[in-house]
Amino acid sequence: RKQITMPEECVSYLDSDSVSWVDVQGLGNEDILQRLGNVFKLHPLLLEDVVNVPQRPKVEDHESQLVVIARMVVPKEHKIGFYSEQVGFVLGKNYLLTVQEEPEHDCFEPVRQRIRQNKGTLRKQQADYLLYTLLDSIIDGFFPVLEDYGEEIEDLEAEVVSNPTRKTLEKIYRVRRDLLTLRRAIWPQRDAINSLIRDGSTQISxxxxxxxxxxxxxxxxxxxxxxxxxxxxxxLMDVYLSAVSNRMNEIMKLLTVISSIFIPLTFIAGVYGMNFNTERSPWNMPELNWYWGYPLCLVTMGAIATLLVAFFWRRGWFENSSTVVDDPEG
Amino acid sequence: RKQITMPEECVSYLDSDSVSWVDVQGLGNEDILQRLGNVFKLHPLLLEDVVNVPQRPKVEDHESQLVVIARMVVPKEHKIGFYSEQVGFVLGKNYLLTVQEEPEHDCFEPVRQRIRQNKGTLRKQQADYLLYTLLDSIIDGFFPVLEDYGEEIEDLEAEVVSNPTRKTLEKIYRVRRDLLTLRRAIWPQRDAINSLIRDGSTQISxxxxxxxxxxxxxxxxxxxxxxxxxxxxxxLMDVYLSAVSNRMNEIMKLLTVISSIFIPLTFIAGVYGMNFNTERSPWNMPELNWYWGYPLCLVTMGAIATLLVAFFWRRGWFENSSTVVDDPEG
Amino acid sequence: RKQITMPEECVSYLDSDSVSWVDVQGLGNEDILQRLGNVFKLHPLLLEDVVNVPQRPKVEDHESQLVVIARMVVPKEHKIGFYSEQVGFVLGKNYLLTVQEEPEHDCFEPVRQRIRQNKGTLRKQQADYLLYTLLDSIIDGFFPVLEDYGEEIEDLEAEVVSNPTRKTLEKIYRVRRDLLTLRRAIWPQRDAINSLIRDGSTQISxxxxxxxxxxxxxxxxxxxxxxxxxxxxxxLMDVYLSAVSNRMNEIMKLLTVISSIFIPLTFIAGVYGMNFNTERSPWNMPELNWYWGYPLCLVTMGAIATLLVAFFWRRGWFENSSTVVDDPEG
Amino acid sequence: RKQITMPEECVSYLDSDSVSWVDVQGLGNEDILQRLGNVFKLHPLLLEDVVNVPQRPKVEDHESQLVVIARMVVPKEHKIGFYSEQVGFVLGKNYLLTVQEEPEHDCFEPVRQRIRQNKGTLRKQQADYLLYTLLDSIIDGFFPVLEDYGEEIEDLEAEVVSNPTRKTLEKIYRVRRDLLTLRRAIWPQRDAINSLIRDGSTQISxxxxxxxxxxxxxxxxxxxxxxxxxxxxxxLMDVYLSAVSNRMNEIMKLLTVISSIFIPLTFIAGVYGMNFNTERSPWNMPELNWYWGYPLCLVTMGAIATLLVAFFWRRGWFENSSTVVDDPEG
Amino acid sequence: RKQITMPEECVSYLDSDSVSWVDVQGLGNEDILQRLGNVFKLHPLLLEDVVNVPQRPKVEDHESQLVVIARMVVPKEHKIGFYSEQVGFVLGKNYLLTVQEEPEHDCFEPVRQRIRQNKGTLRKQQADYLLYTLLDSIIDGFFPVLEDYGEEIEDLEAEVVSNPTRKTLEKIYRVRRDLLTLRRAIWPQRDAINSLIRDGSTQISxxxxxxxxxxxxxxxxxxxxxxxxxxxxxxLMDVYLSAVSNRMNEIMKLLTVISSIFIPLTFIAGVYGMNFNTERSPWNMPELNWYWGYPLCLVTMGAIATLLVAFFWRRGWFENSSTVVDDPEG
Structure with missing residues (x-):
């Protein structure tokens, strides 16, 4: 394993008996890639597939070379999300060329470790086994990313029930968008691996x-x-919408309870605030001059309020459905 | 049937003519499992399939051994829900190795009973028949779980109509999530059984x-x-959303009825509460000095209220749609 | 055609040259069914299929016997709904055994009539033609049930637009649930009939x-x-949800119109109900002592109310969208 | 081309060398249809297919006859909608029998014109070409109907945005229902034509x-x-629901703006309408006796109203989103 | 490359050894097209396919000619959207005829450039390579259009969260409609290219x-x-609906907070505005004559308001969820 900078240095390895793995990190320099294509004698279309991004994961079998385009995901640290990167594989008789889209983040480190440490059967195997090992580490790289989303969804399940806010909504949308991206990455990858298995490519033993x-x-x-x-x-989106509706119901209930109780009372107070001239006629607000007028008025108001509260009570409007949140089983 | 603790004890059974069923409960000790792999001469990939969880249910035919990965569900007692557990089967010439994910809960007890009691044809059959019996008891184990959910859905149907609360919503979501898990378990299992039937595996008579x-x-x-x-x-989720909307309608109706009736009345009371100086001009609130002023005012208020009530009545707002709940046919 | 009670009585018919139809109604007595299995020499698995409910409709071809499991629906009288019942068919060389789940309700009466009346070609045909006739009457039995639901949906279309209530919602849900049940019944039945046609079963000419x-x-x-x-x-569910939203809009409009008109007016009345001492200062509510104070106040109130009504009018809030209901084309 | 009333009159044409097209319009008289079946020697099942409605479009190849069941749509004049009608074709060696469900409305007039006018290659061709011409005119008959619905949808797009009413909702639902009917008609028709092309029926050259x-x-x-x-x-249904929600938002905003501004003001007016005895104590509503009491009170009210209006202004509640409608790009 | 106006001028090119590309722009003149059909000896059905719009993209192999119908999209300048145009290809032995629906906008300019500049391998290839080049430029022409929509969707994601208006809704609907159109264009195109690859047409090397x-x-x-x-x-539509619901919640909350606080206070003010005669009885509103009456009343009101504010505070109603918008991570 060594660092090389000129594509032409690879030539000697291609003819050797041992298996060579050439790993190109980053697609920056087009000239280098062009020369690499020449060194590996790649068909122009295949080279295009390998160096252009984004490509759909696929397998191209071309004479003595097998080209696999795959998409690798690497979880972001400290937060939900992932880096998505294209990897092109060119499998020849005794070499494997990999071209990564970006120099940072890959999920091949464990494989490199195993090669360096001479552990396992990897060193004794052919280039096709190396291709398998790398593809396997790409696929296995999806699991930690998915587990992050699984946890995020569980968090959101709790959040959407206990305290759904606009932020919750955005999180749900972002999870859906990311899962769509993941599906778009893994779906053709599965088909590509399947065609590797079924189509009798001679490169794969x-x-x-x-x-x-x-x-x-x-x-x-x-x-x-x-x-x-x-x-x-x-x-979750459905639950969120329902939770928002429920919250609106709670708000409306409160408004209705308070309005319904005080509006009639205020009306009564308004009536006895009228200035009809009690001296002109015995019919003009005689209540104002009654001995028990004011207490009676207050009692009436209290009775009306009690009746309304009882009415709402029986309808169950005072059962605070928000307390459900604290119920661990809920 | 006996309890063994060392994998090597199995060796003698593997070569005997009679059928042996080795049932490993729990995946705790990796070393034991490794030695077991050696005893049964399992291909490393197969052993990995059997001991790693979670795996997708599948069938792997490998020379003289047939490996089946299945997922077993056991209903929880006293409440809705289930334990889900992976079971790996290794079918050899005259032995069947089963590796369960966890030592508690399995659905093989009836099969063990039949073996012990020598009932039925089970004892006279080969190992493949034992595999069938166990697979069958796994599939049949889904039915009680599903029946629980069927009953839960029926309960929720009643609840969502009579008294939909936030808890109802969570229950519906939980049922949907669990059914998703069950589907994910049974779907590949069906395919696995189908491939057992169609692919001409020599292990299955x-x-x-x-x-x-x-x-x-x-x-x-x-x-x-x-x-x-x-x-x-x-x-049900749709019905829940509609029920919540309906309830909001009820609340709004009540608020509107009460507000619409009392707000105009309060306005009239407010008018006659104004302090315009009746002595300055005959146009300043002469009503206050009328002989029938107050009674006329009350009658006007009553008329307005009656008209509004009639208006709402004709619109059908007083038909309490909540009473529908008590209707057994509803 | 005669009523028999002991399974063993059938034996003589099985060997006769003429076609026999044995119709078992009800699955009550397990012992009887067991003996029937013996008489007809049914494979234990087939017998299980025939007597256990519910089974998925299917076809099992077993040596000289063809077993068909079907599901029959019979419309309820006087109301929407149907009885669903499993029917097992065992077709032998010159007999057809049918096992119905329940003794009441079947849709075979027209076939029995045709046999009794010697009408049509039925009596001259073999047992496989009888199987076809019964299957056909089962399939045709779905049409009246479906027509009921078609009518119900048309009724609901009118109801959901003119007067959507909670009951409408429940009806829609029930229709959806029943259609799901019907789909679950007819889907595998279609596949079963298809496999009867394509698979070269020797029992079917x-x-x-x-x-x-x-x-x-x-x-x-x-x-x-x-x-x-x-x-x-x-x-319809979508339309229902929209109709409920629309209704809420109507309610809100009414509340808003009434509140918006009277709240400012009540405020004005409130202002002139304040008790500032007009004698202390010429700035303290001089309006109260104006000659035209009260009429001016009323005119102002009227003007405000008119403006607001005009504002709502221009926004089209007084077009009662409920009248759309009476429009036959709407 | 002539009008015949008795089925038996056709006989002579069937044996002639030239191609005959017998077009039966309406399924009214069963006896006539029965006799027609005899004249054309139709298998009872085929006759049933041709005369019973509704049938699913399909192709039945039966010895020397090919039966095609199709569904024809004819647009209604002056309004959106269509008449749907079943057409049965029986293609024989040198005749084509068509049986239409109803005597009015068909889309064969152009074909008849071409035959009468001896235009194109139609007269020189065999009966199978006539079948193609009629099927083609049936399929092409869907286009004007669909264009009507395309225009209706465009109208609804404008309506749902500018002025969504209950009527809009019903129109959308009706369009969806009609499109469902059209899909049910064209789907099996496509399969039928496909099977005409692929299955090597000898009737089709x-x-x-x-x-x-x-x-x-x-x-x-x-x-x-x-x-x-x-x-x-x-x-569109989604947009409609959102538009209704938006409108509700507008209504709520108006109510909230008016209520929020006037309710605090009315409260202040209410406070100074209280009758505490200012002579008993200097603490009892001294404001009433201030020289600038009333103006100060009005200024306070004005300040509060201004603050609230500013608050709503900053929240953007006064941007009338209804004006968006007049925006041609919107 | 030259401009020709008479179809007959092409004749000489058809027989020449070199590859000719005849590009007809616009379907205006039917006569010209008819004569073109004669010059190229096109089957009437094929000519119809090429000149009639809109056609579904497809491939028709007819003896020595291969007809491909494709749909080309060209992005609109300065705004979102695209022009969609049908292109018909007729591939002969050494010529390629292309018929474009409209004379403006095509995506063949780069290909013309390459031909003129003699760049690449294009000039040395046969007509089938030219067909590939043009098809490829049609497919690649979808990418810039799709990128526009990708950006539009990202803009809408931000807009729907920060400031969802009716205009947002219309934009979302328009994007959905346009994507539907694109899907309808690309789906059959994909199938057409696939059939070009698989079906052994002799025109394609x-x-x-x-x-x-x-x-x-x-x-x-x-x-x-x-x-x-x-x-x-x-x-996005879901998020929009939720955002609208959320906004309604905010509005309702504000209304409820203001109403709930002031309605009880106004009631108290109303009570002490009543005119009960305090001189008739010591029970008639003695508070009005208390020394601390008015201050006590104000303190009571303040206490009630404080309690209600605290209640709403604890419920979290004052957390302005609109500020979430400014959070860059949100």
């Missing part, structure tokens, strides 16, 4: 095919999880 | 294949039920 | 296959109708 | 098959349009 | 087929993007 089947199973599992999370997130 | 077809029918039926319940639960 | 194709067309038509009604019912 | 492929393309295009319109109509 | 596979990959990618954007737009 029979024993590696068995390992790829395992890799395919993992891709299907990733897709399963993505779909499940997508449905959960869609369900 | 023709007569057991007929029984597996029955098992497949049950899996399809489980899936049917899950899908139906999912649609019902989605429909 | 070529000429009967042509008739079964007709039966299959009907099953597809039933499924089409169910799907169409399901979409209509889902659309 | 190779050259006509090429024309039928064109007809199939049109059917696919019709289906495309139906699906697109269905999605647009579903989107 | 093996080497061009490889290039077409690349073109097919791009079409799939376009479709992927369209579907993703469609789901995002649908999600």
């Amino acid at each position: 029979e024993s590696v095919r068995i390992y790829l089947r395992d890799c395919y199973d993992h891709a299907v599992q990733v897709l399963d999880m993505v779909e499940t999370y997508r449905e959960l997130a869609a369900g | 023709e007569s057991v294949r007929i029984y597996l077809r029955d098992c497949y029918d049950h899996a399809v039926q489980v899936l049917d039920m899950v899908e139906t319940y999912r649609e019902l639960a989605a429909g | 070529e000429s009967v296959r042509i008739y079964l194709r007709d039966c299959y067309d009907h099953a597809v038509q039933v499924l089409d109708m169910v799907e169409t009604y399901r979409e209509l019912a889902a659309g | 190779e050259s006509v098959r090429i024309y039928l492929r064109d007809c199939y393309d049109h059917a696919v295009q019709v289906l495309d349009m139906v699906e697109t319109y269905r999605e647009l109509a579903a989107g | 093996e080497s061009v087929r490889i290039y077409l596979r690349d073109c097919y990959d791009h079409a799939v990618q376009v479709l992927d993007m369209v579907e993703t954007y469609r789901e995002l737009a649908a999600g």
Whole structure:
């Protein structure tokens, strides 16, 4: 393993008997990539596939070379989200060329460790096994990302019920958008791996095919999880909408209770605030001159208020549905 | 049937003519599982499938061994819900190794009973028939769980109509989430059983294949039920949202009725509460000095209130739609 | 045609040259069914399929016997709804055994009539033609049920627009649930009939296959109708939600119109109800002592009210959208 | 071309060398249809298909006869909508029998014109070409109907944004229902034409098959349009719901603005309308006796109102979102 | 490359050895097109396909000619949107005829440039390579259009959260409608290219087929993007609806807070505005004559207001959720 800067340095490795892994990190320099294409004798269309982004994950079998385009995700640290990056593989007789979209973040470090430490069977195997190992680490790289979203969805489940705010809504939308991106990445990847297994490409040996089947199973599992999370997130949106409606109901209830109790009382107070001339006629507000006038008036108001409160009580409007939140089973 | 603790004790059984069922409960000790893999001569990938959780249910045919990964559900007692657990099967010539994810809860007890009691044809059959029996009891184990959810949905149907609260909403969401989990468990299981039937695995005899077809029918039926319940639960969410809207309508109606009746009346009372100087001009609130002023004012108020009540009555706002709840046909 | 009570009585018929139809009504007595299984030499799995409910409709071809599980619906009288019942068919060389789940309600009466009256070609045909006739009457039995739901949906279309209540909502939900049940019944039935046509079962003659194709067309038509009604019912739910929102809008408009007009007026009345001492200062409410004070105040109030009414008028809030209901084209 | 009333009159044409087109309009008289079946020697099942309505569009190949069931739509004049009618075709060696469900409205007039005027290649062709011409005119008959709905949807797009009423909702629902009906008509028709092309029916010559492929393309295009319109109509429903919510927001805003401004002011007026005895104590409403009491009170009220208006202004509540309607780009 | 006006001028080119590209821009003159059909010896059905709009994208292989119908989109300048135009291709032995629907806007300019400048391999290739180049530029023409919509959706994501108005709603609807149109254009195009690759048309050489596979990959990618954007737009509609509901909640909260605080206070003020005669009885409003009456009344009012504010505070109603907008992470 060494750092090389000129594509032409690779030439010697291509003809050697041992397996070489050439890992190009970053698509910045077009000239370098062009020369690399020449060194590896890549068909112009294949080179285009490898160096252009974004491409749809796929497999292209071209004479003595097998080109695989894959998409790798690396979870962001300290927060939800992921970096998504295209990786192009060119598998030749005894070399594997990988072209990464960006120099930072990849999920190949464990594989490099195993190579360096001579651990496992990796060093004894051919280039196709290395391709499998890298594809497998790409697919397995989806799991930690998905687990982050699984936890986020669980957090959102709690939040949407206890305290749904506009921020909750945005989070749900962002989770849905990210899961859509993940699905778009894993779906064609699964098909690509499947075509690697089924189409009788001569570059892939029979024993590696068995390992790829395992890799395919993992891709299907990733897709399963993505779909499940997508449905959960869609369900959360429904719950959010209902929670917002519920909250509106609570607000309306409060307004209605207070208005309904005080508006009639205020009306009565208004009536006895009228200035009809009690001296002109015995029919003009005789209550004002009664001995028990004011107490009677207050008692009447109290009775009306009590009746209304009882009415709302019986309708169950005072059961504060917000307390449900504190119920651990709720 | 006996309890063994060392994997190596199994060796003698593997070569015997009689059928052995080795049931490993719990995935705790990795070393034990590794030694078990050695004893049963499992391919590393297969062993990984069996001991790693969660796996997607599937069938792997590998030379003389058939590996089946299944997912078992056991209903929780006393409340809605289920424990979900992975079971790995390794079917050899005359042994069946089962590896359960957790030591508690399984649905194999009836099968163990039948073996102990020598009942039925189970003891006279080969290991593949035992595999069928266990798979069948796993699939049949979904039915009680689903029946619980069927009852829960029926309860929720009543609740969502009579008294929809935030708790109802959470229950609906939880049912949808659990049904999603069940679907994710049964869907690949159905495919796995189907591939057991169709792919000409030599481990499965023709007569057991007929029984597996029955098992497949049950899996399809489980899936049917899950899908139906999912649609019902989605429909319930709609009904819940409508019920919440309806309730808001009721609240708004009440507020509007009370406000609309008393606000004009209070305005009239306010008018006659004004302090215009009646002595300055005959145009300044002469009503206050009329002989019938106050009674006329009250009568006017009463007339306005009556008209408004009549208006609301004709619009049908007093038909209490909440009473619909008590209607058994509703 | 005669009533028999002991399964063993059938034996003589099985060997006769003429076609026998044995119709078991009700699954009550397990012992009887067991003996029946013995008489007809049914494979234990097939017997289980026939006597256990609910089963998924399917076809099982087993040596000299063909087992068909179907689901029959019979419309309820006097109200919307249906009885759903499983029917198991066992077709042998010259007999047809039918096992109905319940003794009441079946849709075979017209077939029995035709047999009794010796009408049509039924009596001259083999047992497979009888199977077709019964299957056809089962499929055709879906049409009246579906027509009921078609009418119900039309009623609901009118109701949801003219007078949507909570009861409407429940009716829509019930229709959706029932259509889901019907779909679950007819979908596998269609597949079962299709497999009867395509799979070269020796029990079904070529000429009967042509008739079964007709039966299959009907099953597809039933499924089409169910799907169409399901979409209509889902659309109705949307319309219901909108209608409820619209109604809320109407209520809010009324509240807003009345509040907006009277609240400013009441404020003015409140102002002139204040008790500032007019004698202390010429700035303290001089209006109260004006000659035209009160009439001016009333005129001002009237002007404000007129302006507000005009404002609402221009916004179209007085167009009562409820009258749309009486429009026959609406 | 002549009008015949007795089915038996057709007989002579069937044996002639020239191509005959027998067009039966209306399914009223069963006896006539029965005799027609005899004249054309139709299999009972085929006759049933042709005369029973509604049938699902399909193709039945039966020995020397090919039966095609199609569904024709004719746009209503002066308003949106269509008449839907079943047409049964029986194609024999040198005749084509068409059975229309109803005597009025068909879309075959242009074909009749071309035959009468001896225009085009129609008269020189065989009966299968006539079948193609009629099927093509049936499929092409969907386009004007769909264009009507396309225009209706465009009208509704404008209406739903500028002035959504209950009537808009009903129109959207009706469009969705009609599109569902059209889809149910065109979907199986497309399959029927496809099976005409692919299945090697001897009644259809190779050259006509090429024309039928064109007809199939049109059917696919019709289906495309139906699906697109269905999605647009579903989107319209969402927009309608949002527009209704928006309108409610406007109403609520108005109510809130007016209430929030006047309720505090009315409270202040209420305070100074209290009758505390100012002579008993210098603390009892001394403001009433201040020289600048009333002006100060009015200024305070004005200040509060201004503050509140400013608050609502900054929140953007006075931007009348209804004016968006007049924006041609909006 | 030269401008020709008479179709007959093409004749000489058709027989020449070099590859000719005849590009007809605009479908205006039917006579010209008819003569063109004669010159190129097009089957009447094919000519119809090429000159009639709109057609569904497709491939028709007819003896020595291959007809491809495609749909080209060109982004509008300065604003979101696109011109959609049909292009018909007729590929002969050594000529390619293209018929564009409209004379303005096409996306072939780069190809013309490359031909004029003799750049790349284009000039040395056969007519089928030219067909590929043009198809490729049509498919690649979708990307800038889609990128516009991608940006629009990102803008709408921000707008729907920060300031959702009726205009936002219309924009979302328009994006959805346009994406539907794009999907309808690209879907059959993808199938057409696929059938070009798979069906062994003799007009397409093996080497061009490889290039077409690349073109097919791009079409799939376009479709992927369209579907993703469609789901995002649908999600936006949900967010919009929720945002509108949230805003309503804010409005209701404000109304409720203000009403709930002032209505009880106004009631108290109303009570002490009543005119009960304090001289008739010591029970008639003795408070009015208390020394501390008015201050006590004000203190009571203040206490009530404080309690209510505290109540709303604890419920979190004063957390202005609108400020979330300014949070860059939100």
